[in-house]
Amino acid sequence: MKLGGRQLSVMRVLWEHGEATVAEVQQFLDTDPPLAYSTVATVLSRMERKGLIAHRTKDRQYCYRPVVSKDGAGQSLVGELVDRVFGGSPAELVNHLLASDQIDKDELERIKELVIEHAKRTRRNP
Numbered sequence: 380m381k382l383g384g385r386q387l388s389v390m391r392v393l394w395e396h397g398e399a400t401v402a403e404v405q406q407f408l409d410t411d412p413p414l415a416y417s418t419v420a421t422v423l424s425r426m427e428r429k430g431l432i433a434h435r436t437k438d439r440q441y442c443y444r445p446v447v448s449k450d451g452a453g454q455s456l457v458g459e460l461v462d463r464v465f466g467g468s469p470a471e472l473v474n475h476l477l478a479s480d481q482i483d484k485d486e487l488e489r490i491k492e493l494v495i496e497h498a499k500r501t502r503r504n505p
Contacts, residue, residue, distance in 0.1 A: 460472065
């Protein structure tokens with residue numbers, strides 16, 4: 380699954396709000412300048428054709444909702460990033476993050492905790 384920048388922004392709105400009309404999505408999107416109503420409607424229509432979202436009709440308006448979960452999309456996007464940028468190596472992605480200025484002391488501690496928790500789970504459930 381590939382999500383462009385606008386599509387990911389729309390998915391974030393729908394994940395946060397659960398369901399929204401075109402006008403509501405347009406309102407919740409934080410873009411400068413704001414996207415035109417017709418642009419938002421086109422993005423939603425294309426996303427529905429891809430199977431990312433679905434709609435129901437309410438008071439003659441389409442109310443859109445996500446079909447793809449945030450976790451599912453995240454796994455897909457991270458997997459694509461690892462494959463395309465880091466040659467399929469998750470360790471290279473982690474190394475890149477550790478070498479960057481994006482991880483402070485608190486984040487590093489959180490990452491350590493997550494690695495320990497993951498190692499415990501995988502030992503119990505091989």
